[in-house]
Amino acid sequence: MADETYLSDDLLRQLMSVGEVDLLVGILSHSSANTMRAAARSIENSLQQNFVRQRVAIISVDGGAVEDAASEDSVDPQTEGIAFSKGITSLRTIHRITAGFNSAPSAGLALRTILASSDLLRAKACAVVSPATSSTSPDWIANLLRPAFRDSFDFVAPMYSRHKFQGLLARNLLYPMTRALFGRRIRELYSDEWGFSNRLGAYCLTQDVWHEEPIRTRPEAWMGISAMTGPDFRCCQVFLGEKPQPPAGSGPDIVEALRQTVGSLFWCLETHQSVWLGRNGSEPVATIGPDHAVSAEPMDLDRARMFEMFQSGVKQLEPILHTILSSETHTNIQTVATLDQQTFRFGTDLWVKILYDFASAYHHSVINRDHLVQALVPLYRGKIYSFLMEHSDSSPGDMEAEGENLCLEFERQKPYLIEKWKAGVEVKS
Amino acid sequence: MALQEDSLWYKDAVIYQLHVRTFCDSNADGIGDFVGLTQRLDYLQELGTTAIWLLPFYPSPLRDDGYDIADYTTVHPSYGTLEDFKTFLSAAHNRGIRVIIEMVMNHTSDQHPWFQEARSSRDNPKRDWYVWSETDTKYQGVRIIFLDTEMSNWTWDPVSKSYYWHRFFSHQPDLNFDNPAVFEATWEVMKFWLDMGIDGFRLDAVPYLVEREGTSCENLPETHAVIKEIRKRLDATYPGKMLLAEANQWPADVRAYFGEGDEFHAAFHFPLMPRMFMAVKLEDRKPIIEILDQTPAIPENCQWCIFLRNHDELTLEMVTNVERDYMYDEYATDKTMRINLGIRRRLAPMMENDRRRIELLNGLLMSMPGTPIIYYGDEIGMGDNIYLGDRNGVRTPMQWNGGTNAGFSFADPEQLYSPLISNSVYGYQVVNVDSQKRSNHSLLSWMKALIRTRNSYRVFSRGTMEFLRPSNHRVLAYVRELGNEKILVVNNLSCSAQAVELDLQRYKGYIPIEMFGRNLFPKFGELPYLLTLGPYQFYWFRLRRI
Numbered sequence: 001m002a003d004e005t006y007l008s009d010d011l012l013r014q015l016m017s018v019g020e021v022d023l024l025v026g027i028l029s030h031s032s033a034n035t036m037r038a039a040a041r042s043i044e045n046s047l048q049q050n051f052v053r054q055r056v057a058i059i060s061v062d063g064g065a066v067e068d069a070a071s072e073d074s075v076d077p078q079t080e081g082i083a084f085s086k087g088i089t090s091l092r093t094i095h096r097i098t099a100g101f102n103s104a105p106s107a108g109l110a111l112r113t114i115l116a117s118s119d120l121l122r123a124k125a126c127a128v129v130s131p132a133t134s135s136t137s138p139d140w141i142a143n144l145l146r147p148a149f150r151d152s153f154d155f156v157a158p159m160y161s162r163h164k165f166q167g168l169l170a171r172n173l174l175y176p177m178t179r180a181l182f183g184r185r186i187r188e189l190y191s192d193e194w195g196f197s198n199r200l201g202a203y204c205l206t207q208d209v210w211h212e213e214p215i216r217t218r219p220e221a222w223m224g225i226s227a228m229t230g231p232d233f234r235c236c237q238v239f240l241g242e243k244p245q246p247p248a249g250s251g252p253d254i255v256e257a258l259r260q261t262v263g264s265l266f267w268c269l270e271t272h273q274s275v276w277l278g279r280n281g282s283e284p285v286a287t288i289g290p291d292h293a294v295s296a297e298p299m300d301l302d303r304a305r306m307f308e309m310f311q312s313g314v315k316q317l318e319p320i321l322h323t324i325l326s327s328e329t330h331t332n333i334q335t336v337a338t339l340d341q342q343t344f345r346f347g348t349d350l351w352v353k354i355l356y357d358f359a360s361a362y363h364h365s366v367i368n369r370d371h372l373v374q375a376l377v378p379l380y381r382g383k384i385y386s387f388l389m390e391h392s393d394s395s396p397g398d399m400e401a402e403g404e405n406l407c408l409e410f411e412r413q414k415p416y417l418i419e420k421w422k423a424g425v426e427v428k429s
Numbered sequence: 430m431a432l433q434e435d436s437l438w439y440k441d442a443v444i445y446q447l448h449v450r451t452f453c454d455s456n457a458d459g460i461g462d463f464v465g466l467t468q469r470l471d472y473l474q475e476l477g478t479t480a481i482w483l484l485p486f487y488p489s490p491l492r493d494d495g496y497d498i499a500d501y502t503t504v505h506p507s508y509g510t511l512e513d514f515k516t517f518l519s520a521a522h523n524r525g526i527r528v529i530i531e532m533v534m535n536h537t538s539d540q541h542p543w544f545q546e547a548r549s550s551r552d553n554p555k556r557d558w559y560v561w562s563e564t565d566t567k568y569q570g571v572r573i574i575f576l577d578t579e580m581s582n583w584t585w586d587p588v589s590k591s592y593y594w595h596r597f598f599s600h601q602p603d604l605n606f607d608n609p610a611v612f613e614a615t616w617e618v619m620k621f622w623l624d625m626g627i628d629g630f631r632l633d634a635v636p637y638l639v640e641r642e643g644t645s646c647e648n649l650p651e652t653h654a655v656i657k658e659i660r661k662r663l664d665a666t667y668p669g670k671m672l673l674a675e676a677n678q679w680p681a682d683v684r685a686y687f688g689e690g691d692e693f694h695a696a697f698h699f700p701l702m703p704r705m706f707m708a709v710k711l712e713d714r715k716p717i718i719e720i721l722d723q724t725p726a727i728p729e730n731c732q733w734c735i736f737l738r739n740h741d742e743l744t745l746e747m748v749t750n751v752e753r754d755y756m757y758d759e760y761a762t763d764k765t766m767r768i769n770l771g772i773r774r775r776l777a778p779m780m781e782n783d784r785r786r787i788e789l790l791n792g793l794l795m796s797m798p799g800t801p802i803i804y805y806g807d808e809i810g811m812g813d814n815i816y817l818g819d820r821n822g823v824r825t826p827m828q829w830n831g832g833t834n835a836g837f838s839f840a841d842p843e844q845l846y847s848p849l850i851s852n853s854v855y856g857y858q859v860v861n862v863d864s865q866k867r868s869n870h871s872l873l874s875w876m877k878a879l880i881r882t883r884n885s886y887r888v889f890s891r892g893t894m895e896f897l898r899p900s901n902h903r904v905l906a907y908v909r910e911l912g913n914e915k916i917l918v919v920n921n922l923s924c925s926a927q928a929v930e931l932d933l934q935r936y937k938g939y940i941p942i943e944m945f946g947r948n949l950f951p952k953f954g955e956l957p958y959l960l961t962l963g964p965y966q967f968y969w970f971r972l973r974r975i
Binding site for chain 2: 013014016017018019052053055089091092093095
């Protein structure tokens with residue numbers, strides 16, 4: 001372990017009591033005590049039913065809500081697991097550990113705490129979940145753990161059944177770009193829940209990244225990318241059913257979401273460039289369950305507002321976009337920004353070029369990196385507006401085919417990024 | 430040393446279970462007998478046992494190790510005579526050892542004269558002493574206990590051309606306790622032995638005495654009525670004698686057999702036994718705590734009897750399917766080790782001859798609430814022979830020394846009722862009483878010390894128990910308390926060293942004294958009490974306020 005000082009004496013005392021485990025479930029909580037308790041019960045029930053012989057512990061990491069939750073559950077101070085479910089099937093005590101911090105820890109510190117705990121407990125497999133968005137399916141947690149525990153996979157990404165207009169950021173940007181660059185077809189890298197092996201956990205724990213801002217805010221994709229780029233790690237994805245949506249307004253807005261996810265992705269491009277620069281094409285990873293599922297229920301989105309914000313953003317940020325984008329790309333985006341709502345289309349070729357220009361600009365630090373990522377927001381809005389217009393009547397099959405085309409476009413244009421990445425900054429007049 | 434006058438003697442007893450046939454052969458016929466057993470009573474006294482439970486020694490075709498009784502009021506000729514028994518009984522009493530014998534009420538052998546008469550004619554006066562039917566469809570759905578051998582609880586009798594009811598083997602017809610004559614005959618048998626001076630009965634197969642349509646034919650109120658009547662007569666005529674129930678049921682069901690202190694004096698706690706094994710394998714106290722949490726309180730004059738192994742298979746009837754699978758996978762990987770719903774193995778082989786685990790389990794046995802029962806040979810770590818049929822693999826001759834026939838018999842080895850254990854790990858050449866007597870550090874010497882310590886403190890036999898629940902689940906800790914006597918027991922169930930913090934605030938100021946070495950430990954204060962334990966180590970602390 002690189003550094004143990006962030007583990008409190010109280011946590012170490014709890015870990016000492018738990019000893020060695022087979023499975024560890026880490027809960028990253030930014031939620032209320034009630035949500036926390038419900039998640040803990042759901043997890044425990046799943047573990048009781050699916051891992052009756054295994055040594056299991058659940059660790060909650062947070063700064064306030066968890067303490068409340070823990071105290072509420074302290075009617076069963078022995079953590080024998082009896083209080084949660086009658087008719088239990090597990091043979092063993094299921095331990096609940098609370099890693100309390102004075103204030104809410106960053107996501108990075110929370111994950112690091114879980115990794116360190118997993119390492120100290122010598123867990124063979126670990127899953128990280130968020131109580132706010134975790135599925136309540138009884139097999140959900142078992143499905144995340146089983147591939148790492150039984151089938152020697154090192155990284156287990158979730159897959160969900162989604163409405164066709166849900167997960168737009170993942171579908172239009174994160175998945176196709178990470179797939180093209182890192183060469184592995186993992187759909188949900190930016191998820192609140194995933195599983196991993198002790199080998200991957202230990203590897204990540206020893207990386208000197210924990211004070212980097214992208215890791216502090218969104219460490220999950222970095223872990224998946226580490227699995228895709230690290231030494232002989234085996235990745236898979238497992239279908240978990242419908243993705244529960246967090247309550248409206250509870251998640252970050254689109255600006256913050258892009259800052260965190262795209263910022264993290266661009267940062268990973270830098271730290272793992274020795275790997276992705278040499279990879280061509282992409283390979284599927286083992287998929288447990290259906291490889292995708294899209295439903296077609298209607299969904300309300302304020303498209304006009306979205307288009308308006310695209311146009312105004314392009315106008316306001318013109319100087320910044322001029323600095324970031326290649327001349328050709330810049331010209332093209334200025335052109336499409338003048339189209340009206342009915343004729344407006346944001347082509348995949350242009351979208352891929354924009355993202356590769358942004359990635360390259362991030363690498364060369366042509367402007368403040370945080371500002372750079374924020375400048376992508378209006379362009380993303382334009383892309384999504386176009387996507388919604390194009391697919392208002394598309395079937396799930398059509399959507400999947402279109403998604404695949406986008407991925408292939410990212411792969412096809414990868415040499416463009418590599419060229420810009422390796423070259424100096426384009427000098428603009 | 431005479432017997433102490435105490436009507437609750439069974440609560441303080443340490444019982445040694447043996448079969449006369451297996452213990453010592455005095456006449457070189459290859460079969461143990463009462464004369465041989467009498468010669469070995471000093472050994473049992475030195476061990477510290479205060480009662481002997483004898484397996485059936487009655488005349489029998491021995492198709493179920495004597496539980497198929499053909500005559501209730503004498504001794505099987507292979508084991509000696511009634512006079513030999515009386516001599517043994519007297520010698521045991523002279524050493525302060527009480528004697529508990531088997532009373533198989535539920536059924537007889539099909540060779541018993543009662544059954545021979547009953548089947549001889551439908552008009553015979555004893556016909557109604559057994560349970561007959563024209564069809565095999567009565568009492569549908571009642572479980573079959575010996576699943577490996579029996580297809581039905583009914584067997585066709587070609588002599589009287591009807592079916593008879595049996596819960597066990599087909600050669601063991603059930604007696605009909607709806608017939609008052611059966612009850613009276615049974616009571617006469619009991620009186621016969623009580624008059625001779627025996628100290629108690631272990632009543633076999635108690636839940637099955639009475640049958641009723643539409644029920645499981647187990648634990649019926651009519652069965653309890655039979656027991657209550659026996660107890661009433663026993664208390665009136667033979668005070669101080671005890672009844673021990675064999676009721677392999679969940680604690681809540683067994684609880685009914687204590688009644689209001691007016692049925693059995695004691696009953697086996699069957700579900701606890703497999704969970705002790707499970708807890709050690711899982712390295713987790715949960716199975717033990719769970720089952721004891723589910724165990725109801727019993728009347729003041731009653732007692733649980735607890736055991737690790739006995740003459741039967743390690744029964745897995747009172748566990749869940751998940752637990753049973755686990756026990757099989759961990760303790761009976763070779764399917765030869767399995768029989769019925771259980772495991773036919775002895776303690777030491779199940780513990781892979783790991784002295785630490787054997788000691789830990791015996792430590793649990795001697796410190797948990799209840800009267801402990803030691804199965805003969807387990808005190809020296811005897812092995813088993815899973816290749817012998819039925820449960821005979823755990824019923825091999827007692828290993829007294831490394832000489833001829835392990836000191837059990839002077840007969841030719843081929844003549845012995847059972848082959849000796851002779852492999853290189855558990856064979857009598859290495860595992861025997863004489864060699865272990867020569868070492869102060871042998872298992873036998875350790876067992877003597879353990880029993881001596883237990884016998885020195887009545888809190889073990891009569892005290893309350895309260896679990897401490899430290900966060901380290903590999904540690905099972907409890908406080909036994911009786912008046913001012915307080916004992917803290919801390920067990921490490923795991924194969925690795927453990928640290929544990931115990932909340933002993935309510936004992937603040939007490940000084941723990943380790944009971945085997947009598948060393949003082951730091952006194953309890955406000956803070957959690959930190960202890961470290963080696964693999965499978967346990968502590969018994971006497972708590973003193975000075």
